[in-house]
Amino acid sequence: MGRWEPNARERLAEAALQLYAEQGYERTTVAQIARQAGLTERTFFRHYADKREVLFAGSPLQDLFVTAVAEAPAAAPLPDVLGAGLDAAAAMFAGRHAYALRRQAVVAAHAELRERELIKLAALAAALAGALRGRGEPEPTATLAAEAAVAVFKVGFERWITAADETDMVPLLRELLDELGRITART
Template identity: 55%
Template sequence: MLIGMGRWEPDARGRMQRAALELFAERGYEQTSAGDIAERAGVTERTFFRHFPDKREVLFAGTPMDEAMHDGVLAAPEHATPHEAALAGMCAGAALLEERRDYAALRARVVEATPPLRERELLKSAAMTAATYRALRTRGVSEPVADLAAHSAVTVFRVGFLRWVDARNDAAQQSFADIITATAAELRALM
């Protein structure tokens, strides 16, 4: 019952997500309790756990990257190879972040510095791989090829993401999609 805070201010979920990112960036993940986040958002701790299954998920809920990739793979041209189709899925996922580089970069810094959050991010990456794999299978790609293509495409996505948000790349900034294409070309040359 905080003063000036009505019981049902709109967008409680968004307020909690913003409060969490702020607090994690200010004093760190370990030094921030779920109650702290809830308090800054003007709700109770119980409400926090009604919106998010656990403390980590507050930074990840709301951007269904895996679905975007799944659909992106299916939307690739008929004649595309499995690898090309998978990369098209990665670009579809990249499109979800393309307009929010600053936010993505701040969030990435916080996640990078916090092992529990890194774990959760890696699990999300695994979900992307699974979604890409399923979409490739739907396109008729064989199990082993879909498996490898999905894994390597998500690898390219993750490496590309780190390059995209890298603070040193501020001068000549490419789009996330372009970086993914360039990273994939590098990988091809490597082998």
């Protein structure tokens, strides 16, 4: 193997996902992942802390979502701000339905990975709440809105991932955000 291998991170992630799907998360070792990717264990650990993180590290979801919320027009109403964040989050999944479906099947099959996914979603909600506070939203509005946006994303992702074929996630998330508005509307 050469000293520098192009796309090592992506190759390791793909190899891990393939092995997790074939033989299970618990039975897959870092050595097997590295070998499948044509790399060394040392290279694996330069990119990932452990075999769990290969499925969670490096996702731009939080950065995209939070940045879109923080950069939404100052005068935009809160639902529009959340919608901008949801649109940005959905964009990262365009053309990735098959990969997301495979990854979700692996995560769903293992309690340790489901727990890690929930931790990532909690971190996303906390970061969103911080961005909303930075926009001047008071508490508890910032935290409630952030948690609601993550719930919309989570439900939308689950609906998108179980669709028979790849559809655009943006309209789906916007529909769910509208539904949340109807649920919470005071009449």
